[in-house]
Amino acid sequence: MLSKAKTMEAIDLIASMYPDAECELVHKNPFELLTAVILSAQTTDVSVNKVTPYLFEKFPTPQALAEGELTEIEEVIKTIGLYRNKAKHIKGCSQKLVAEFAGEVPKTIKELVSLPGVGKKTANVVVSTAFGVPAIAVDTHVERVSKRLRIVKQSANVTEVEETLMKKIPKERWSKTHHQLIFFGRYHCTARKPKCEACPLLYMCAEGQKNL
């Protein structure tokens, strides 16, 4: 596993590649962001951005979405994939927001994860983006990149990846680094055919040396 210093060397290089990386969802308030992040599972933010304007025009509040007809919600979001599950999730999520959180989006990970459709990754994105809480949301990109660079051990699960990253990266950089790791994983250190030959981290990447 990479030392703390070597890890930051890698993080700095990635940061220099994507200095402006940020959440690409056109989120506004916490409710809209939360709903949009639930919809973004296994889908690109670009796809989600295509349906959310109409979704929130039709269901502007947790109350409205909680009372929305499932078939109507499905109709609006059907172009993003997994839409039946997601329609159920965002409706159920809004119902719980209304019933147990006074229609407000809760601010703790524990409460967020208790909502339908909200897992660890979604909860972290919400507290980070909506409430400015330092967080590292571990998705497949973050996990893959962290493992290839040996920032975390190969056998690490999502929780272990998150803990290791938080330990090695200064807290004030968690949120920004999270987006930069995602951009790096999505556009450069891709799951298939990573661009190792054009990677500034090649010199310190065991996985990359193998790929050449």
Add this chain to the structure above:
DNA sequence: AACTCGGGGCA
């Protein structure tokens, strides 16, 4: 731990 949901993007 494996299976399911799913249309869009890309080779």
Add this chain to the structure above:
DNA sequence: TGCCCAGAGTT
């Protein structure tokens, strides 16, 4: 055309 994907729930 075929394959994968910014996850989470269920079994």
